[in-house]
Amino acid sequence: MLLDSGSTRILIDPGTFSTGFEDLEDLDAVLVTHQHFDHIDAEKLPALLKANPKAQLVVDEGTAPTVENATVARPGDTFKIGDTAVRVVGGQHAMIHEDIPIVPNAAYVIGDGAFYHPGDSLFVPDEDVDVLGLPAGAPWMRTGEAVDFLRAVKPRVAVPIHEKTLASPQMAHRLFEMLKPEGTEVRPLTPGEETAV
Numbered sequence: 001m002l003l004d005s006g007s008t009r010i011l012i013d014p015g016t017f018s019t020g021f022e023d024l025e026d027l028d029a030v031l032v033t034h035q036h037f038d039h040i041d042a043e044k045l046p047a048l049l050k051a052n053p054k055a056q057l058v059v060d061e062g063t064a065p066t067v068e069n070a071t072v073a074r075p076g077d078t079f080k081i082g083d084t085a086v087r088v089v090g091g092q093h094a095m096i097h098e099d100i101p102i103v104p105n106a107a108y109v110i111g112d113g114a115f116y117h118p119g120d121s122l123f124v125p126d127e128d129v130d131v132l133g134l135p136a137g138a139p140w141m142r143t144g145e146a147v148d149f150l151r152a153v154k155p156r157v158a159v160p161i162h163e164k165t166l167a168s169p170q171m172a173h174r175l176f177e178m179l180k181p182e183g184t185e186v187r188p189l190t191p192g193e194e195t196a197v
Helices: 045-051 143-153 169-179
Strands: 002-004 009-012 029-031 056-059 078-081 084-092 104-110 115-117 131-135 157-161
Touching: 029 045, 131 143, 143 169, 157 169
Parallel strands: 009 029, 029 056, 115 131, 131 157
Antiparallel strands: 002 009, 078 084, 084 104, 104 115
16 A cells, blocks of 8 residues: 655565556655565565655564564554644454464554554444455454454545455445444555555
């Protein structure tokens, strides 16, 4: 997910399921929610950071030992990227199975609620959210849980994310559209295409 406010460019979770991010330039920051390969591509990250020498790398506690020169994000932390405020919330990845260890997960509220990226969690922040990155499919989640999360956050716009595990993301999109809270627009994105929200 690339966020561009016009004055600040933030890339979130450049993982192995993503493409095209390795050519991005003029980034102010790269934020990583957690250590799983679909959220951080350890092979492509160094070249991305070399091409963006001014970009701040911010990672969760679990990812920190695997990267260099990163700021560690913990729940309750606040910081600025350019003129954009970022608040760290959440703290844990959602449970996949009781036999699989739960890893740290830093969720990011960006721009005083302008955008919220929960990573692999359904943590509801205690502030209004304008645009929500809404997980659409994952081994740790049922679609009904995503709908309940959407209803709890009540954003103006919900942008489905985390869709690479789905054979038909459109099915989740239709359910979100049918079951969304009043006043919320569900707006699927096209990979590689800019969308104003």
